Amino acid sequence: MNMTAKKTSVIGFPRIGKARELKFASEKFFKGEISEAELQKTAAEIRQYGWQKQKAAGISFIPSNDFSFYDNVLDTAFLLGAVPARYRELGLSALETYFAAAHGYQGPKGDVKALPMKKWFNTNYHYIVPELDDSTELALSGDVKPIREYNEAKAAGVHTVPSLVGPYTFLKLARYNGNKKAGAFAASAVNAYLELAEQLSVAGAEWISLAEPALVFDVNDEDKQFFKAIYSALLEQLHAKASVKVLLQTYFGDIRDVYQEVVSFGFDGIGIDFVEGLKSLELLKTGFPKNAILFAGVVNGKNIWRADYEKKNLLLIEIEKVVDASRVVVGTSCSLLHVPYTVASEQKLPADTLKHFAFAEEKLVELADLASGDQTAFEKNRALFAAARVSATPSVRASIDALTEDDFVRLPNRGERRKIQAGKFDLPAFPTTTIGSFPQTAEVRANRAAFKKGEISYEQYVEFNRKKIAECIALQESIGLDVIVHGEFERNDMVEYFGTQIDGFIFTQNAWVQSYGTRCVKPPVVWRDIHRNKPITVEWSVFAQKQTGKPVKGMLTGPVTILNWSFPREDISLKAQAQQIALAIRDEVLDLEKNGIKIIQIDEAALREKLPLRKSDWHKEYLDWAIPAFRLVHAGVKPETQIHTHMCYSEFNDIVRDIDAMDADVITFEASRSDLKLLDALNDAHFETQVGPGVYDIHSPRVPSVDEIVNTIHRIIDKVPQANVWVNPDCGLKTRGETETTASLKNLVAAARQLRAEA
Ligand code: GLN
Ligand code: ZN
Numbered sequence: 001m002n003m004t005a006k007k008t009s010v011i012g013f014p015r016i017g018k019a020r021e022l023k024f025a026s027e028k029f030f031k032g033e034i035s036e037a038e039l040q041k042t043a044a045e046i047r048q049y050g051w052q053k054q055k056a057a058g059i060s061f062i063p064s065n066d067f068s069f070y071d072n073v074l075d076t077a078f079l080l081g082a083v084p085a086r087y088r089e090l091g092l093s094a095l096e097t098y099f100a101a102a103h104g105y106q107g108p109k110g111d112v113k114a115l116p117m118k119k120w121f122n123t124n125y126h127y128i129v130p131e132l133d134d135s136t137e138l139a140l141s142g143d144v145k146p147i148r149e150y151n152e153a154k155a156a157g158v159h160t161v162p163s164l165v166g167p168y169t170f171l172k173l174a175r176y177n178g179n180k181k182a183g184a185f186a187a188s189a190v191n192a193y194l195e196l197a198e199q200l201s202v203a204g205a206e207w208i209s210l211a212e213p214a215l216v217f218d219v220n221d222e223d224k225q226f227f228k229a230i231y232s233a234l235l236e237q238l239h240a241k242a243s244v245k246v247l248l249q250t251y252f253g254d255i256r257d258v259y260q261e262v263v264s265f266g267f268d269g270i271g272i273d274f275v276e277g278l279k280s281l282e283l284l285k286t287g288f289p290k291n292a293i294l295f296a297g298v299v300n301g302k303n304i305w306r307a308d309y310e311k312k313n314l315l316l317i318e319i320e321k322v323v324d325a326s327r328v329v330v331g332t333s334c335s336l337l338h339v340p341y342t343v344a345s346e347q348k349l350p351a352d353t354l355k356h357f358a359f360a361e362e363k364l365v366e367l368a369d370l371a372s373g374d375q376t377a378f379e380k381n382r383a384l385f386a387a388a389r390v391s392a393t394p395s396v397r398a399s400i401d402a403l404t405e406d407d408f409v410r411l412p413n414r415g416e417r418r419k420i421q422a423g424k425f426d427l428p429a430f431p432t433t434t435i436g437s438f439p440q441t442a443e444v445r446a447n448r449a450a451f452k453k454g455e456i457s458y459e460q461y462v463e464f465n466r467k468k469i470a471e472c473i474a475l476q477e478s479i480g481l482d483v484i485v486h487g488e489f490e491r492n493d494m495v496e497y498f499g500t501q502i503d504g505f506i507f508t509q510n511a512w513v514q515s516y517g518t519r520c521v522k523p524p525v526v527w528r529d530i531h532r533n534k535p536i537t538v539e540w541s542v543f544a545q546k547q548t549g550k551p552v553k554g555m556l557t558g559p560v561t562i563l564n565w566s567f568p569r570e571d572i573s574l575k576a577q578a579q580q581i582a583l584a585i586r587d588e589v590l591d592l593e594k595n596g597i598k599i600i601q602i603d604e605a606a607l608r609e610k611l612p613l614r615k616s617d618w619h620k621e622y623l624d625w626a627i628p629a630f631r632l633v634h635a636g637v638k639p640e641t642q643i644h645t646h647m648c649y650s651e652f653n654d655i656v657r658d659i660d661a662m663d664a665d666v667i668t669f670e671a672s673r674s675d676l677k678l679l680d681a682l683n684d685a686h687f688e689t690q691v692g693p694g695v696y697d698i699h700s701p702r703v704p705s706v707d708e709i710v711n712t713i714h715r716i717i718d719k720v721p722q723a724n725v726w727v728n729p730d731c732g733l734k735t736r737g738e739t740e741t742t743a744s745l746k747n748l749v750a751a752a753r754q755l756r757a758e759a
Helices: 021-030 036-056 072-079 094-103 145-155 167-173 182-203 221-241 259-263 280-284 309-320 360-372 375-385 394-402 414-424 442-452 458-479 496-501 538-546 559-564 574-594 615-634 653-660 678-684 706-719 738-758
Strands: 007-009 062-064 105-107 110-112 117-119 126-128 160-165 207-211 245-249 269-273 293-299 328-332 503-506 513-516 519-521 525-531 553-557 599-603 642-647 666-669 690-693
Touching: 007 360, 021 036, 036 062, 036 145, 036 360, 062 145, 072 094, 072 126, 072 145, 072 160, 072 167, 094 105, 145 160, 145 182, 160 182, 167 182, 167 221, 182 207, 182 221, 207 269, 221 245, 221 259, 245 293, 269 280, 280 309, 293 309, 293 360, 309 328, 309 360, 309 375, 328 360, 360 375, 394 525, 394 574, 442 458, 458 538, 458 738, 496 553, 525 574, 538 574, 553 574, 559 574, 559 615, 574 599, 574 615, 599 615, 615 653, 653 678, 678 690, 678 706, 706 738
Parallel strands: 007 328, 062 160, 160 207, 207 245, 245 269, 269 293, 293 328, 553 599, 599 642, 642 666, 666 690
Antiparallel strands: 105 110, 117 126, 503 525, 513 519
């Protein structure tokens, strides 16, 4: 037993509000129902809640500035004055300018698109990509949020560590629109951070934390030089001017390429991830500075399972062979932003299940237990891990064992299938379609909620949805779309919907996790072996197909996405879990086909998400099981059945070949926010799958004009053979309003028609 009481630290705390107060307040603010002051009040309460919880748990290093109205990277851009002119020129209030950059603005003051958004490392959180151009001058901006929030915590009796996205990560993640690249901004960034550190030090901060997760990527020599240039300048001046201590915080992996540099820089504290950082311990053993404090990320900030104290303790013992126990701080592996607030919000799951969970607030207790080595807590934990949590389902294991290579290969090949399908579907050039969901209006949500609460019967629930489906199909026909969808009114969430109907998942009531802005997801938990015991979507799809002569797409979520957007098990491999889910969805695909559904879309929205951060790990750790899992789902269909897939936010330039190898017939993807850069990659790879790069951004309410869409399609056909191009929005429409959706889709169809006329 490790008996030295140690300090504890947290990298970041959830910030959406325990009951998603920030989401609801923000939505009211956008609708003009509450004032900015009221929104600010909610935000302050949320911050206070987190600080007080951490204080009560006895956390030694509590972060501030981990709050955000939308995203911390966007906050950093505003902090440093990196706000593109088109947003500043709208002449809005500071907060409204911020929201304009986050989700676009269309109103009396102008019409601008949002900044692009990207997945935050290997999480399902998205950050806003800062945009720097030749006129950008980085300098500390007027409203210094980290100082404001530091003071706010201090006034409430909580001494915090202001947490900042570090300059290296900020400049690495930014996009450069002019001739000036990252290097040109290094000096001004350093000055801004320096000034900020001084101000924080004056305000009373003892430590500041600079998050540099970009160090866990592959860091090449040029990047290494860049990192060194930034930090040698910053640290030297900082130690000369301000008395604040600097914690270099890394997470989401190990820093194998820069470890030697990091430990020789003179940081007062270094934060290292021992959970995802496969090589962290090995690196640590090469040495650690005598006077620095190690912030050891040992409690997993991403999973929801209880930590195994015995194992964590053994890890701490290994760590303390290198670093004196008095200089080891027990911390989270990353921000707790990626887990829900508390298990205490769950009333429905049995205590026997809940005892295996640790969300953010429970992880605070785990940190304290591990730091104190509390005997009773260790005993209780040992009892929890003494027996296997669940037993295997023999039939599922047998199906997996029986798989052969043929089960992963669809025949005939794509070229042959294309000819067969062209004869079956009478589609025009530039076929138009949508990604699946239509606006989830209040009445749609109310219908689902009423059914869930038992206020209406199943028949009433179905009848309402059928009416919605019929209306949605009539709308699509009147708009002139070629391939129809049913609208997904029965679904709350593309993963939760399937999880609830497949055996093996369990669900929480309130375990929400932020995805982008104030949007949250409530991931299912993979609890035991998975299988499908009854059809899921067949009745809805068959009903929808009866409403129209045009093909209606069956709409499913793929195994990799279901797994990536769930909390996976830790007792069997991800590959095994993906195959189990794939077999369940495969049953559904074959049932849809048997019931006359001719086009089936299998969404893999999150395929890229869990791609290892280091390229060298991509295939062996991930793609080698993820792509086959997708093929397993559809390899059994007839040649004439057209398989679509869809991906979002996918920067998949570098995995284009793997995407092609999924062997779908058509893929639609998010592109409008990433400036269609992917098109070059498709071109270079001679991409075979037909493609629908999204022609407008559905994450914003603005309506794209016909001209704008025509231009986008022109840019697409510059790079992609015209015969392969589909025309569609970039993602599902469920978060949009009905009016803007209809207007946008009309323009989309008009644009496709214009292109057909030109051809
Ligand atoms: N079919 C889903 C929808 O349209 C896809 C959502 C997604 O890609 N995130 O909502
Ligand atoms: Zn999408």
